Amino acid sequence: MSETIKRKNRMLALGLTGGIGMGKSTAAKALNAMGFPVYHADYAVHEALRKGGKAVRQVARLFPEALRNGAIDRKILGRFVFGHPRKLKQLEKILHPFVWQAEAAFLKQAHRDKASAVILEIPLLFETGGEGRFDAVLCVTAPYAIQKARVLARPGMTEARFKAIRARQMKDSEKRKKADYIIHTGKGLADTRKQLKRVMKHLLKA
Numbered sequence: 609m610s611e612t613i614k615r616k617n618r619m620l621a622l623g624l625t626g627g628i629g630m631g632k633s634t635a636a637k638a639l640n641a642m643g644f645p646v647y648h649a650d651y652a653v654h655e656a657l658r659k660g661g662k663a664v665r666q667v668a669r670l671f672p673e674a675l676r677n678g679a680i681d682r683k684i685l686g687r688f689v690f691g692h693p694r695k696l697k698q699l700e701k702i703l704h705p706f707v708w709q710a711e712a713a714f715l716k717q718a719h720r721d722k723a724s725a726v727i728l729e730i731p732l733l734f735e736t737g738g739e740g741r742f743d744a745v746l747c748v749t750a751p752y753a754i755q756k757a758r759v760l761a762r763p764g765m766t767e768a769r770f771k772a773i774r775a776r777q778m779k780d781s782e783k784r785k786k787a788d789y790i791i792h793t794g795k796g797l798a799d800t801r802k803q804l805k806r807v808m809k810h811l812l813k814a
Contacts, residue, residue, distance in 0.1 A: 622725055622744050624748070626731075629770075630780070635746070644723065645727070649728070670699070671684075674688065711728065743811075
């Protein structure tokens, strides 16, 4: 897919990934501030599960307990799927088509806008084998202590939930091996921005 995008639309399609709490959202905001359109896979999931969302009815059939005021409560849903591979696959089978539709619409708009590069933030990019669709993949990383502190600072987060999410994700060391570019976010926003600017400058010159 990425080769087609680059050839026909003359823009780079870049994947942005990393484990929970590694700094994906911060990196995505920084890249967007530089003028690059950013697609968030998680946002597409939120849209599909909110009140009136396209996936609400199907997910509610499988997990009726997660339905709250016409929307799917993602925290409740998580209790049913984390640690249950079969149920997780059932959920993903419902959600993935909506995520792909949102991605296709995003790419189409970016093409119309003649973007030089687009960023697709996908938390489970490597886990789902999606790296081949991109011209390059950027992986954010940070020391474990920083990662843990960031995640546990989130409202409603517990150490047990943090561990369950990490267990579902590929190890950080493996992600870094697979990535084309590694962005270290542990030294603060200014340093992260410098790294991203350097990477984008290199990519757009290539």
